[in-house]
Amino acid sequence: MSNSNEKISLQTYLALLAAALLSFTGILTETSMNVTFPELTRVFNVTLDTIQWITTGYLLMVTIVMATTAFLLKKFKSQTIHLSAAIAFVIGDVMCALSPNFPILMSGRLIQAIATGLSTPLMFHIIFSRIPAQKVGAMTGLAGMVISLAPALGPTYGGTISSLMSWRMIFWLILPIIVVSWWLGSHFIRIDPVGTGSFDVLSLGLLAATLFSLVFAVSKAGKYDVFSSQVLIPFMIGLIALGLFIYSDTHGSSQLLDIRVLKWLSTSLSAFTYFVLQFVNIGVSFLIPVYCQYALHSSPFIAGLVLLPGSLVGAAISPFAGRLADVKGYALPIYIGLCSMTLGGLIFFGIQEFLTAWIILLVYSFLRFGFNMGFSNTISNAMLNVPHKFRTDINSLFSMLQQFAGSIGVGIMAAVMAINQNNGAGNLAARSFTGGRYDFLLATMLSAAALIAAIINFRIQKHKAQLK
Template identity: 85%
Template sequence: MTERDEIMSNNNEKISRQTYLALLAAALLSFTGILTETSMNVTFPELTKVFNVTLDTVQWITTGYLLMVTIVMATTAFLLKKFKSQTIHLVAALAFVIGDVMCALSPDFPILMSGRLIQAIATGLSTPLMFHIIFNKIPAGRIGSMTGLAGMVISLAPALGPTYGGTISSTMSWRMIFWLILPIIVISWYLGSHYIRIDPAGTGGFDVISLIFLAATLFSMVFAVSRAGKYAILSSEVLVPFVIGLIALAVFIYSDTHGHTQLLDIRILKWLTTSLSAFTYFVLQFVNIGVSFLIPVYCQYVLHSSPFIAGLVLLPGSLVGAAVSPYAGQLADMKGYALPIILGLSSMTLGGLIFFGIQAVLTAWTVLLIYTFLRFGFNMGFSNTISNAMLNVPRKYTADVNSLFSMIQQFAGSIGVGIVAAVMAISQNNGAGSLAARSFIGGKYDFLLATLLSAAALVAAIINFRIQKHLKLNIEESHSA
């Protein structure tokens, strides 16, 4: 059988009904968890008044959530090997319900924050579980298409969040944001208990030390970024947690690579193609979540839009992204991963540049159109990046790639929101003129940051695929010899 025949055979292999329903169970829980990441963004101005806290404090509802998700995802390489996938899904569903009810009933900000952190456990488990089902149950020739559908879930939810949150908070109460999503979790629990069936592969012990220092790294880095909104970047309030984060990172790397057990095998980053894919994946989600946070805030502070309109401007982009993501996966299956990823990053770079270049004449309508174009680029590249990375490592490392990239995805969102909020807060707190004028300056720097990062990721992707092409040619030459 030729390579082409093998690919066509894999593409035509039937996927069972049980697999589809198992994926739906994980996808519903993942979608709902990610939806709540950004659904509260449009309520930030209201929550600062309700709980008497500042914007850079209330943004921890999103930043802290993403940070906890990141930490939990770091454990999934171990958990998916050690426990039944059905059990992991059940724990995730219960965690979401408990956290959701706490948020809906929260009398003060600390309770709301605690509920968000418990909810984050659910998302931290369900998103890697969704990819775990794909990489274990889907034929290789159809992985691009199925990860495209998974990417649709991951990318559609944060964009729909502000629209959902803005609509509910404008017509009812922000607390209803949490009550209305509970039925989805019940459906997910039912499907998961009946159709998720992947046995553990078995593994060694759990590296608690590495987890502690990884958590310290992530928290210190994000905390340093959040402090930058109040204090000078070179002040001790910012530098001390940043240095602590670097020290914790060094200890984590040493512990994870020299201990008898591993949290996840970060040695997969020794392959340059994996490292470049990881950087690309980080930037894609950084810009996606960062801009999804920025636009509703910018529309309210600068364009004086209502929370409903501020959230609504993201809806067309999210719908376009939902349509593009499966097509992007199919395109990768047929033409290779280079085309959709490079096209996507080029579109994101151009979209960020347009935001920056015409900022002075932006309206709600132009924001809607440019964001839709940017979302097209994001969805072309996002799920294809993890698929490409997965197919370029030995199969025994797939759980580690899944865990690492899921962790990168969430950390990128967490740090992205933190940096974008810090830049906006610095401008609002230290600039001159009206609040709208100061927010305009903050938005200018945020748009520029998104553009530069997208351009850097584009360069990384081009280098990555040149390396992959070179490696493939070497393999073909060795086989022919």
């Protein structure tokens, strides 16, 4: 039994740093390329809806790879997984930097995504394998800071480098970070496999089909009618693939990840809360710059800048949120976080006609405070409430949910905005105002639903604790 004074070794800190550097760099590139889309459409002579797959495809690949980590962490040494991730990142990074055409750039991005899909769950695996339970909250708070700060800095990094030098330098300049991560990982990551099992290729294929079909359907909803064949067919394919995946994963001789962990209501409620937190976080982060430009006529620079203070506030609060959980329990910071997110969404919705860039900056900072109070603590709480042998499955499942929630959150909020811009009344600013109103309402309702789920979850946990 670990005690609160148990020291964390320097080796553990350096192992965490190795995984965190790789994860940070991978997540940084998720958003750093977004600002280069207009230039890349001209360079490679492709349309914007094609170029955006640099990000959408990247996120999907990350999600799919994360689904494999439950098996990989049981089967292979963590050092081997980190080494493979670093090699994949270097190969993909160099391909992107040298890409003569769009297919090579896209291929490089997908290879890079493999590294991010491996490194982020590995970071949490090190925490839950090497950190005493009484200090898990603080360490996952630091991990949450890495995850939330990287996408916030991405557009600033990408925009600055592409303006001063070239978009290709976005890839060259991050290579030294990967080399450092590679060296640290080879010397300090020392965690043996935690189980055995065979790899379920069929389940992985079905999961990939599910994720791709659902995201593709959502991406089409902004252009076509929701009940059109262009939307309904991929949506139905996604649902069928999901049903087949669940059956294959629970009835086959091997498993991709043990989704039976969701049979515990507490775990399912935590998974729902975690999904909503990231859905609202990434969805609103996409919505605000779009809303500022279309509805408030802000410049692209101002539209992007309003997100930065909130992202920095969130990153700074994440370690504090983890320490608060260690001292006071997980319920308090998660309740504070979800109440703040619900109130933030409600403020956006309630005073929308009075919104300016400055007001949006302040309300978004409040919303991001809420997100980071609850985000990492939700996965920590879920992890510590299952038997130890299921922790790699929880890690993989929640990491996968995090990425999928982000991609589907952007897709749905973009579709809602596009539907209103294409079909509403009034000028473009008025139609964008209406689209934003529905998106703010969606964010508020989902946050409130997650708060209710968290309340039920902690009542279940309290009842179980009283029975022991």
